[in-house]
Amino acid sequence: MEDTSGIVAREVAFLNRAVQLGFASGRVIAVSFPDSPPADADDEHPLLEEITAYFEGEDIDFSGWEVALTMPTDRRDVLETLRSIPYGEGVSVEQLTRMTPGLDPERGEDVSLVRTSLAENPVPLLVPDHRVADGPSGAPPAVEQQLCSIEGLA
Template sequence: MDDVAGIFARESPYLERYVQLGIASGRVLSVSFPDAPDEDAEVDHELLDRIFDYLSGVEDDFSDVEIALTVPTDQRRALDRVREIPYGDQINVETLARMTSGIDHTDEDDLNTVRTALDQNPAPLLIPDHRVRDGPSAAPPAIEQKLRSLEGL
């Protein structure tokens, strides 16, 4: 996937939406769930295959997938910790704050930094913000609920 670039999308019957990836230099820039894909989107990509396996119930943590995070440092650290939440587990925002270096779980501004990171997550599903039960998700609510249901959350 090192030199791959483009937009890739495939319709998911389970999600009742498309899964669309933006990729540059082999790194994921974005994951979205549009009603219709970008007109230039291609359907074949190995990461889409893995995502569709996941949506069929195959456990995958996607930890080897490189994601190009262009967010402030504190938000990046929080999103990096979200990637460590195991499949089928869930935590709350306070626990995520405790897991994140440089974030004080008792400071409301720091908790808001964590919530902002979740809300602005550029790659929901690959950065599984649906596993943070009391935080916002960057995925649409119906998608977030289906991902939670898939993992038994």
């Protein structure tokens, strides 16, 4: 991975909005979906190329991109587990809770932890919270629906 720091963004026709990526020391720290890219953001980056291909219908695996999840360890564990869910496959909050080491779907606080982790996901798409059918997402609802649609999860 290249040693990128800063913001890159590109308009994505499929979304009718932009995808904006924040980097620090080559790691992705944020993914957002503003109405348009910031005027000073670079629109050239290998990850933006992959995202463009994804929105053109290619089965892209983003797991090779390093993300920096700056959050409590238990929430990070949930999101790291979620990264293992392949393109086009969905799970429930209960299943994700069961898959995450140390969590039990019978414990309400564990299920709540999973839901909170999904809602606070700083890098939706790279950590594909749209693949959790009954969970919240770090992406805006309209974007989450389009992500599900493109992967046949809608």
